[in-house]
Amino acid sequence: MARRKLGRMKVRRPGAGVAARYLRVFPGRRLYYEPESLPRITSEELFGDGKPLELEAGCGTGDFLNALAERDPGANFVGVDLHMKSLYRAVNRAAERELENVLYISADFNIIYPLLEDVSLRAVYLHFPDPGMKPRQEKNRIFRRRFLDELHRALVPGGRISVMTDHDGYYEQMLSLLSGDERWEKCFGELSVDPGVKSRFHRLWEDEYGRTTHRFELVKI
Numbered sequence: 001m002a003r004r005k006l007g008r009m010k011v012r013r014p015g016a017g018v019a020a021r022y023l024r025v026f027p028g029r030r031l032y033y034e035p036e037s038l039p040r041i042t043s044e045e046l047f048g049d050g051k052p053l054e055l056e057a058g059c060g061t062g063d064f065l066n067a068l069a070e071r072d073p074g075a076n077f078v079g080v081d082l083h084m085k086s087l088y089r090a091v092n093r094a095a096e097r098e099l100e101n102v103l104y105i106s107a108d109f110n111i112i113y114p115l116l117e118d119v120s121l122r123a124v125y126l127h128f129p130d131p132g133m134k135p136r137q138e139k140n141r142i143f144r145r146r147f148l149d150e151l152h153r154a155l156v157p158g159g160r161i162s163v164m165t166d167h168d169g170y171y172e173q174m175l176s177l178l179s180g181d182e183r184w185e186k187c188f189g190e191l192s193v194d195p196g197v198k199s200r201f202h203r204l205w206e207d208e209y210g211r212t213t214h215r216f217e218l219v220k221i
């Protein structure tokens with residue numbers, strides 16, 4: 001099945017109050033040229049408290065992140081994605097559940113790094129990232145050397161990156177980037193966090209199309 005077919009879905013635009021509460025938009029030009037004009041991705045700046053912070057890169061419709069937030073009110077959760085319709089769905093569902101500890105940001109994760117503070121994130125999730133439809137789009141992948149360097153800087157000691165992908169080629173590239181990188185404890189197999197809810201793409205690839213999910217965690221040493 002063509003991957004792009006998965007993008008079709010009907011979503012209602014959130015009302016102004018819901019958007020103001022749950023959605024932030026960080027335009028690309030501003031993020032790239034004037035990141036200091038945007039809020040930093042910390043619990044203090046985004047939620048006004050000092051709770052541990054977890055982040056999902058390419059959160060899509062937020063099914064996984066909203067479930068994490070509902071399960072753990074003692075922490076804050078931020079989802080970042082480029083696709084506004086997916087974010088609308090994530091935001092609408094956060095509002096329906098009256099979650100107080102989740103926020104969604106419309107932004108390109110590949111240029112968001114200046115907003116991440118050192119030693120500030122407890123966990124990062126990268127689940128079913130886009131592999132790119134064409135070879136020339138592979139350069140837009142999120143999992144690359146800079147991703148590992150910046151997240152190693154931003155995670156607390158013992159902090160985790162959780163990765164899942166159904167894409168064999170992307171998985172091979174991840175393993176090759178990780179070979180010889182001794183900054184992480186690498187754990188393959190079941191993930192340590194399972195909110196009991198699969199993300200939209202996890203359901204699609206695993207349950208509907210029977211694809212195998214590669215999964216691993218990197219724990220910052």
Ligand SMILES: C[S@@+](CC[C@H](N)C(=O)[O-])C[C@H]1O[C@@H](n2cnc3c(N)ncnc32)[C@H](O)[C@@H]1O
Pocket residue numbers: 057058059060061080081082083086107108109110126127128129130140142199200201202
């Ligand atoms: C295959 S979907 C997976 C979504 C979700 N993690 C899930 O498992 O259902 C990949 C998501 O990554 C987002 N994405 C791709 N490149 C991105 C980037 N550079 N910055 C932020 N989001 C990105 C896409 O918009 C899409 O929602």
